[in-house]
Amino acid sequence: MIHAEGLTKRFGSLTAVDQITLDVGDGEVFGFLGPNGAGKTTTVRMLAALISRTSGRAEVAGYELGSEADELKIRERIGVLPDNVGLYDSTSAYQNLEYFGRLHRMDPTALRTNIERLLGMMDLWEKKDLPVSTFSKGMKQKVAIARALVHDPVLLFLDEPTANLDPEAAKMVREVILELKKENRTIFLNTHNLDEAQRICDRVGILRTRLLAVGPVETLRSGFARKRTAVRLERTSEALVAAVKQRLRTDGVEVSGDRLLVDVDDPARENPEIAEAVVAAGGRILELSQVSPSLEEVYLKLVHEETALP
Amino acid sequence: MRFSQAWLIARHDIGIFRHRSGVMGPLIGLPLFVGIGFPVLVDYIVRSNGTAGLGTYLPGLIDAFSFWFVIGAATLPTAIAAYAIVGEKVEKSLEPLLSTPTTDGEILLGKTLAAFVPTVLAIWAGSALFQGLIDAATRGALGYLLYPNGEMVVILFALVPLVSLYAIELCVLVSSRVTDARSAQQYASITFVPLIFLYVAGEIGFTLDTTHLLYIAAGFVVLVLALFQVSRRTFHREEILTQWK
Numbered sequence: 007m008i009h010a011e012g013l014t015k016r017f018g019s020l021t022a023v024d025q026i027t028l029d030v031g032d033g034e035v036f037g038f039l040g041p042n043g044a045g046k047t048t049t050v051r052m053l054a055a056l057i058s059r060t061s062g063r064a065e066v067a068g069y070e071l072g073s074e075a076d077e078l079k080i081r082e083r084i085g086v087l088p089d090n091v092g093l094y095d096s097t098s099a100y101q102n103l104e105y106f107g108r109l110h111r112m113d114p115t116a117l118r119t120n121i122e123r124l125l126g127m128m129d130l131w132e133k134k135d136l137p138v139s140t141f142s143k144g145m146k147q148k149v150a151i152a153r154a155l156v157h158d159p160v161l162l163f164l165d166e167p168t169a170n171l172d173p174e175a176a177k178m179v180r181e182v183i184l185e186l187k188k189e190n191r192t193i194f195l196n197t198h199n200l201d202e203a204q205r206i207c208d209r210v211g212i213l214r215t216r217l218l219a220v221g222p223v224e225t226l227r228s229g230f231a232r233k234r235t236a237v238r239l240e241r242t243s244e245a246l247v248a249a250v251k252q253r254l255r256t257d258g259v260e261v262s263g264d265r266l267l268v269d270v271d272d273p274a275r276e277n278p279e280i281a282e283a284v285v286a287a288g289g290r291i292l293e294l295s296q297v298s299p300s301l302e303e304v305y306l307k308l309v310h311e312e313t314a315l316p
Numbered sequence: 317m318r319f320s321q322a323w324l325i326a327r328h329d330i331g332i333f334r335h336r337s338g339v340m341g342p343l344i345g346l347p348l349f350v351g352i353g354f355p356v357l358v359d360y361i362v363r364s365n366g367t368a369g370l371g372t373y374l375p376g377l378i379d380a381f382s383f384w385f386v387i388g389a390a391t392l393p394t395a396i397a398a399y400a401i402v403g404e405k406v407e408k409s410l411e412p413l414l415s416t417p418t419t420d421g422e423i424l425l426g427k428t429l430a431a432f433v434p435t436v437l438a439i440w441a442g443s444a445l446f447q448g449l450i451d452a453a454t455r456g457a458l459g460y461l462l463y464p465n466g467e468m469v470v471i472l473f474a475l476v477p478l479v480s481l482y483a484i485e486l487c488v489l490v491s492s493r494v495t496d497a498r499s500a501q502q503y504a505s506i507t508f509v510p511l512i513f514l515y516v517a518g519e520i521g522f523t524l525d526t527t528h529l530l531y532i533a534a535g536f537v538v539l540v541l542a543l544f545q546v547s548r549r550t551f552h553r554e555e556i557l558t559q560w561k
């Protein structure tokens with residue numbers, strides 16, 4: 007659905023997006039993570055044929071970025087939720103959707119059916135004739151998502167759909183995204199919310215001007231941050247930690263409450279050794295478990311390593 | 317360029333500002349004021365002065381009134397264009413609009429039509445009233461019908477459309493630099509500058525007959541075409557998203 011190679015955008019001397027190479031498959035929900043100013047919005051705008059690229063190339067929904075005619079075709083096939091909802095406040099939810107459906111040159115009957123289905127799905131059908139200005143932020147966000155979907159796009163770009171929403175409204179919007187996922191739509195989701203990415207996305211990319219990592223959340227978690235084994239003990243002590251360190255010949259042992267956290271590379275081989283060392287050092291083991299790093303740890307590690315580079 | 321796409325945008329924008337008194341007030345008020353107020357004044361003059369000597373100064377006086385239609389053409393569309401472009405920029409609804417399969421040219425044409433069509437129709441309606449009522453008031457005194465005449469035809473069908481296009485284009489240029497509709501309108505009031513020259517020319521006795529009016533219209537054609545090139549470049553997807561303040 008998306009195939010980008012070396013996609014780059016510079017604003018004057020500032021490089022906003024640097025050499026992104028990326029593939030997003032049909033029906034995939036792809037999460038694009040990155041701190042403020044990482045270039046998420048800029049990337050989406052390039053892929054949505056809204057702004058030009060400085061170099062590189064990309065194919066989106068079967069058309070190549072670059073020519074005016076193909077970009078028109080791309081915009082026919084995609085839906086975009088910008089970082090600002092940008093609804094017409096004085097008109098109703100129905101009219102907002104109707105206008106965009108007509109800009110997409112939809113057949114009136116199909117348009118009516120779609121509006122009814124989408125507003126129904128967003129729980130807004132009863133309020134369809136009220137001016138959007140009377141809506142809460144969460145409701146507006148849902149209208150804007152419906153607007154991006156009104157012409158049945160094959161690919162949907164969502165730029166931080168839950169930013170600035172209270173937890174309940176954010177949950178509402180996330181449920182809508184999960185609903186869309188069930189409908190097998192390809193979704194490109196910009197977010198800072200790692201938890202959200204973890205719950206919704208098939209794969210994520212971590213961006214900080216350059217694309218630092220791409221993959222399924224699980225792979226990133228196991229591949230990028232350290233693995234640790236947690237040993238819960240009846241009692242811990244300085245002496246015990248020192249003894250365990252000595253036996254395992256490592257400094258990677260840390261105390262956290264009633265647990266020892268030991269860095270490991272291969273848990274299957276090392277866990278029995280850890281258990282033996284703890285017992286030999288006089289510890290009484292209540293529980294031994296694997297701690298897999300959260301996506302947050304992976305993210306912070308990558309983003310910070312990047313900062314440390316010159 | 318698909319005209320239907322532009323017209324869809326124009327109708328949508330007209331539907332929105334139809335409910336704004338700041339736009340509709342002047343759009344209805346000015347043509348009505350000129351169309352009814354001035355003839356009432358002329359009627360009063362005719363009644364109180366009798367017919368003596370009227371034939372010499374009355375037509376000149378009345379032609380000065382008709383210049384107000386040109387002033388209307390310069391001022392009325394700026395309120396609409398400021399709303400349709402700066403208003404959308406402020407509400408952030410330009411970006412979603414740009415992400416539909418619509419070209420920049422179609423959007424610009426749509427916004428231009430939204431300001432142009434209501435302005436020209438309102439002025440034509442006001443001028444129909446004006447001409448009918450002036451004729452009714454002066455026919456007895458002058459012994460002939462003042463309207464329609466060549467000057468009025470040139471004013472209504474050449475100057476009024478050209479001057480309103482010129483005002484709308486200036487508004488587009490200004491839109492990229494300002495952050496609210498009110499200041500867009502204020503900047504766009506430089507549309508008055510060439511009109512002041514015309515007004516002064518009229519006052520110092522330079523007669524604005526049909527030929528002179530046609531020359532002026534030709535000047536506006538050049539101005540409108542030149543400004544079109546510049547505004548087309550300003551109203552460019554990439555510029556709007558990355559350069560507009």
Ligand SMILES: Nc1ncnc2c1ncn2[C@@H]1O[C@H](COP(=O)(O)OP(=O)(O)OP(=O)(O)O)[C@@H](O)[C@H]1O
Nearest residue numbers: 017022041042043044045046047048049557558559
């Ligand atoms: N029109 C522009 N002109 C100049 N620089 C820009 C422009 N738009 C974005 N930038 C810069 O490009 C970089 C990337 O911005 P972008 O908006 O894509 O980031 P983002 O990841 O979407 O951030 P956020 O999480 O804050 O939305 C930033 O450094 C920003 O200042």
Ligand SMILES: [Mg+2]
Nearest residue numbers: 046047048089
């Ligand atoms: Mg952003």
